Amino acid sequence: xxxxxxxxxxxxxxxxxxxxxxxxxxxxxxxxxxxxxxxxxxxxxxxxxxxxxxxxxxxxxxxxxxxxxxxxxxxxxxxxxxxxxxxxxxxxxxxxxxxxxxxxxxxxxxxxxxxxxxxxxxxxxxxxxxxxxxxxxxxxxxxxxxxxxxxxxx
Amino acid sequence: xxxxxxxxxxxxxxxxxxxxxxxxxxxxxxxxxxxxxxxxxxxxxxxxxxxxxxxxxxxxxxxxxxxxxxxxxxxxxxxxx
Numbered sequence: 290x291x292x293x294x295x296x297x298x299x300x301x302x303x304x305x306x307x308x309x310x311x312x313x314x315x316x317x318x319x320x321x322x323x324x325x326x327x328x329x330x331x332x333x334x335x336x337x338x339x340x341x342x343x344x345x346x347x348x349x350x351x352x353x354x355x356x357x358x359x360x361x362x363x364x365x366x367x368x369x370x371x372x373x374x375x376x377x378x379x380x381x382x383x384x385x386x387x388x389x390x391x392x393x394x395x396x397x398x399x400x401x402x403x404x405x406x407x408x409x410x411x412x413x414x415x416x417x418x419x420x421x422x423x424x425x426x427x428x429x430x431x432x433x434x435x436x437x438x439x440x441x442x443x
Numbered sequence: 444x445x446x447x448x449x450x451x452x453x454x455x456x457x458x459x460x461x462x463x464x465x466x467x468x469x470x471x472x473x474x475x476x477x478x479x480x481x482x483x484x485x486x487x488x489x490x491x492x493x494x495x496x497x498x499x500x501x502x503x504x505x506x507x508x509x510x511x512x513x514x515x516x517x518x519x520x521x522x523x524x
Contacts, residue, residue, distance in 0.1 A: 410446055410447045410451075411447075411451075414455055418458075418459075418462070428469070431462075431463075431469060431472075432469055432472055435459050435462065435463055435469065435472040435475075435476070436472065436475070438455065438459055439456065439459060439472075439475055439476055439479055442447070442452050442455055442456055442459075442479055442483075443479060443482070
């Protein structure tokens, strides 16, 4: 599917199986993102994702706006316990690409928190421990991820 | 908490212990991971594997209490003939 080609670079942390497990509503959302990218509608939330890519974004404000919107999107899915994968995927985009260090950190912390909600224990640990790799210089984040991962093991 | 085999748990805890050491030093986390390993080791059925894991734990223990515990457990573990 073409939306996968557009968005795959942002979802590299997800397996094909997990991408396939997205609901119709999620796929619709991703479709709308992709459509807005195609028509170049930077004002709409989905269209901003195009500017999020460091190779094509033209100004930092757009990227910052995008990261804030993506975090809001993630917030909307946080209340649904079955949507942890999507929350993590959105937070991963922010942690990797946001120009704002505070938002990056907030996203990485969410990845640790929501990693614990994935039912697959292997995937949970992988997600939890992925956060410090996204922000490698942050020692507190390493500590937080390690503590959460250990808690998951006990 | 996680539905993992003892072997998998040990492997993950070992990764965390190594990660804590490689991260430039998070000694308390390194020690916590070692304690988790020591807690899980008795659940491993293979004596040779238990021995190897205990040796790893001993080499990664930071606090003296954890070092002592690892050494005692290793001493009690029969070595492979």
